[in-house]
Amino acid sequence: MPGDVIIRLENVTKTYTMGAVEVHALRGVTLSFTQGEYVSIMGPSGCGKSTLLNLLGCLDRPSAGRYELGGSELSLLDDDMLSEIRCGRLGFIFQSYNLIPQLNVIENIGVPLYYQGRPERESLEMAAEFAERVGLSERLHHRPYELSGGQQQRVAIARALVNDPLVILADEPTGNLDSASGTEILSILDDLNKQGKTLIMVTHDEHIADRSMRVVRLRDGEVVSDVWN
Amino acid sequence: MSGTETAFNDVALRPRLSFSYLQRTIRMGFRSLWTHRLRSLLTVLGIVFGVASVIAMLAVGEGASYEAQEQIRRLGSNNIILRSLKPPEEDKVSTTRSFVVEYGLTYADIERIRATIPGVQVIVPARIKRDYVWRIARRVDCDILGTVPWYAELHDVTMQQGRYFTTSEMKRSLNVCVLDSAMAYELFPLDPAVGGSVRVGREYYRVIGVMKPETRQADEAAAQGGSNGGSTSASYQMYIPLTAAKNRFGETLLKRRSGSIEAEKVELHQATVRVSRQEDVVETAAIIADLLDRVRKKKDYEIVVPLELLRQAERTKQIFNVVLGSIAAISLLVGGIGIMNIMLATVTERTREIGIRRALGAKRHDIVVQFLIETVILSCSGGLVGVVLGVSVPLLIERFANMVTIITPWSPPLAFSISALVGTVFGIYPAVRAARMDPVEALRHE
Ligand SMILES: Nc1ncnc2c1ncn2[C@@H]1O[C@H](COP(=O)(O)OP(=O)(O)OP(=O)(O)O)[C@@H](O)[C@H]1O
Ligand SMILES: [Mg+2]
Numbered sequence: 001m002p003g004d005v006i007i008r009l010e011n012v013t014k015t016y017t018m019g020a021v022e023v024h025a026l027r028g029v030t031l032s033f034t035q036g037e038y039v040s041i042m043g044p045s046g047c048g049k050s051t052l053l054n055l056l057g058c059l060d061r062p063s064a065g066r067y068e069l070g071g072s073e074l075s076l077l078d079d080d081m082l083s084e085i086r087c088g089r090l091g092f093i094f095q096s097y098n099l100i101p102q103l104n105v106i107e108n109i110g111v112p113l114y115y116q117g118r119p120e121r122e123s124l125e126m127a128a129e130f131a132e133r134v135g136l137s138e139r140l141h142h143r144p145y146e147l148s149g150g151q152q153q154r155v156a157i158a159r160a161l162v163n164d165p166l167v168i169l170a171d172e173p174t175g176n177l178d179s180a181s182g183t184e185i186l187s188i189l190d191d192l193n194k195q196g197k198t199l200i201m202v203t204h205d206e207h208i209a210d211r212s213m214r215v216v217r218l219r220d221g222e223v224v225s226d227v228w229n
Numbered sequence: 230m231s232g233t234e235t236a237f238n239d240v241a242l243r244p245r246l247s248f249s250y251l252q253r254t255i256r257m258g259f260r261s262l263w264t265h266r267l268r269s270l271l272t273v274l275g276i277v278f279g280v281a282s283v284i285a286m287l288a289v290g291e292g293a294s295y296e297a298q299e300q301i302r303r304l305g306s307n308n309i310i311l312r313s314l315k316p317p318e319e320d321k322v323s324t325t326r327s328f329v330v331e332y333g334l335t336y337a338d339i340e341r342i343r344a345t346i347p348g349v350q351v352i353v354p355a356r357i358k359r360d361y362v363w364r365i366a367r368r369v370d371c372d373i374l375g376t377v378p379w380y381a382e383l384h385d386v387t388m389q390q391g392r393y394f395t396t397s398e399m400k401r402s403l404n405v406c407v408l409d410s411a412m413a414y415e416l417f418p419l420d421p422a423v424g425g426s427v428r429v430g431r432e433y434y435r436v437i438g439v440m441k442p443e444t445r446q447a448d449e450a451a452a453q454g455g456s457n458g459g460s461t462s463a464s465y466q467m468y469i470p471l472t473a474a475k476n477r478f479g480e481t482l483l484k485r486r487s488g489s490i491e492a493e494k495v496e497l498h499q500a501t502v503r504v505s506r507q508e509d510v511v512e513t514a515a516i517i518a519d520l521l522d523r524v525r526k527k528k529d530y531e532i533v534v535p536l537e538l539l540r541q542a543e544r545t546k547q548i549f550n551v552v553l554g555s556i557a558a559i560s561l562l563v564g565g566i567g568i569m570n571i572m573l574a575t576v577t578e579r580t581r582e583i584g585i586r587r588a589l590g591a592k593r594h595d596i597v598v599q600f601l602i603e604t605v606i607l608s609c610s611g612g613l614v615g616v617v618l619g620v621s622v623p624l625l626i627e628r629f630a631n632m633v634t635i636i637t638p639w640s641p642p643l644a645f646s647i648s649a650l651v652g653t654v655f656g657i658y659p660a661v662r663a664a665r666m667d668p669v670e671a672l673r674h675e
Contacts, residue, residue, distance in 0.1 A: 054669050057588070059587070059588055059668045059669050059672070060667075060668075060669050079592070079593060080592045080593070080594075083587070083590055083591060083592040083593075083595075084590065084592075086587075086588060086589065086590045087589065087590020087591075088590070092588050092589070094672070098581070098584075098585045098588075098672070099585075100582050100585060100586070101264075101582075102260055102261055102264045103257075103260075111585075111586065111589050112589045112590050114253065115586075115589060115590040115591050115592075115595060116590065117247065117250060119249065120249065120253060159589070163590075
């Protein structure tokens with residue numbers, strides 16, 4: 001599928017220093033993602049998938065290399081600017097849902113809007129709209145512990161969508177779910193991609209990877225294969 | 230997705246701290262605290278009791294010092310009070326030789342003060358004798374004060390019924406008397422006291438007035454620690470003209486004292502000197518002391534200057550306030566440390582929440598504001614409850630312990646703002662610690 005390049009990584013490395021030991025989580029990754037892509041990142045445990053996703057999500061900074069998002073170089077930005085980018089351009093979906101326990105469904109979905117400084121009325125309306133889109137309009141005022149895992153993950157998806165991000169980053173989104181609710185979540189993600197959202201997803205499951213357009217495989221912090229289905 | 234197209238164009242437009250943002254953050258703070266109600270309650274108890282005890286103790290202290298100052302003021306800030314005092318050492322020697330102890334202020338002393346010291350306005354001499362006062366079969370143990378008509382004016386005596394005795398009654402040394410209200414009630418429970426008569430020894434006295442209870446002289450004795458020649462003052466008082474006291478009782482008084490009988494020769498037990506200008510009071514007291522010492526071998530009197538007592542009371546109050554201030558500071562400090570301790574634990578416990586919020590776009594200062602607001606909510610609500618408690622406790626004390634309490638108007642707002650300040654100061658460190666967390670680490674936290 002043709003599109004503009006929205007993410008460009010050039011020779012990105014990430015090194016953790018733990019006392020005298022240096023862990024090279026990423027050793028020179030060069031990748032680019034275009035608008036509307038659906039990418040799976042695979043590889044054995046500890047190969048650096050999550051590290052890569054955190055870098056893409058501006059939660060962490062590369063030790064070296066260039067990272068461009070939507071045409072702007074990010075390594076020079078300060079912490080507040082990175083927060084603003086996360087707030088306005090990125091959506092996260094985590095393996096363990098990561099909802100805020102004291103907030104109800106609609107409030108959880110509205111958190112990114114709150115940090116955007118949107119008026120409360122507007123953000124509640126938007127949150128309700130996105131809750132409906134993931135099929136949770138009956139559950140707007142439930143707290144996370146009152147929901148099943150699949151429902152919680154749907155809340156997390158709605159939350160990732162509510163700020164209309166450039167890219168959605170998902171780290172093993174079905175890792176904690178049984179196959180039925182996993183399939184449900186994946187079909188939501190498929191739909192999103194069909195509507196034009198760019199999706200980058202870490203997974204261990206070959207079947208899940210088969211649904212995507214492109215599979216990037218990592219090993220020991222290096223890209224070993226990058227194939228289009 | 231048409232409505233959300235503008236989403237990231239206006240991202241950077243958010244003002245750093247808008248009113249609605251603060252409002253929502255405060256609401257969210259309340260929600261988080263409400264989730265852990267019991268913990269929040271226990272956390273603020275330190276502040277609650279700190280604030281409450283400051284206000285309550287200030288109120289009680291203020292009330293006590295007001296009462297003391299009122300009592301002293303009733304003695305008159307322009308007055309100097311002289312009292313006869315039995316010299317302690319002379320006591321043993323002289324009682325073995327002569328039966329009668331002679332000491333105290335004399336009429337000559339009074340005359341000398343009047344004649345030589347300028348600026349002295351009124352001098353009220355008084356004799357005090359303790360005896361039984363009878364009315365038919367009713368008997369009352371009381372202090373009988375022989376004094377002068379202008380005593381009433383000098384001591385702000387106000388009458389409940391009747392009048393005080395006059396100069397002509399004193400000149401003629403008539404047997405008239407004024408009773409205090411409690412005594413009047415004791416002796417005349419059913420009929421009016423004024424117009425009736427009471428008996429002391431073999432003499433009858435006509436009652437011409439009853440004075441209001443709050444103007445009794447017993448207050449004086451209380452204010453001065455009751456140093457009245459060793460004898461305790463009776464709870465009832467009766468006033469007669471000085472001349473009558475002199476003529477009827479004579480110069481020598483017999484005192485009943487734990488079984489034995491003592492004879493004393495005292496001309497005057499007490500004299501009150503009024504000085505016209507308040508600035509001169511202390512100096513005049515020194516001159517009087519000089520004057521009196523010149524004609525005596527031993528110190529058989531004491532000088533009480535109410536103005537000095539007043540100043541002393543004010544100094545005591547200042548010290549009290551300093552002590553109170555330190556206690557308040559310490560208790561609020563302890564309360565603040567308690568809050569900080571809990572907030573640090575809360576921050577650790579909510580590490581994951583912090584990570585989530587950061588991932589969803591919270592800036593560092595958003596996290597700081599969030600936790601700081603929670604701390605401030607805690608300490609302010611603690612302060613508020615403390616103020617309510619601190620204001621109601623003195624009211625209860627006043628009602629049930631019969632003490633005067635005065636809530637100084639500035640103490641509740643001051644205590645409250647200190648508690649708010651404590652919350653802010655002790656909230657900063659946990660909040661900053663929360664904001665410093667690395668988002669990735671925080672998200673990984675279990
Ligand atoms: N904060 C850190 N400090 C030190 N080393 C780290 C840190 N985070 C990750 N690593 C190391 O970096 C490497 C890559 O970790 P990463 O979490 O990216 O693996 P992963 O591919 O996501 O594994 P999994 O599939 O098990 O989630 C690992 O060897 C890990 O030990
Ligand atoms: Mg991982």
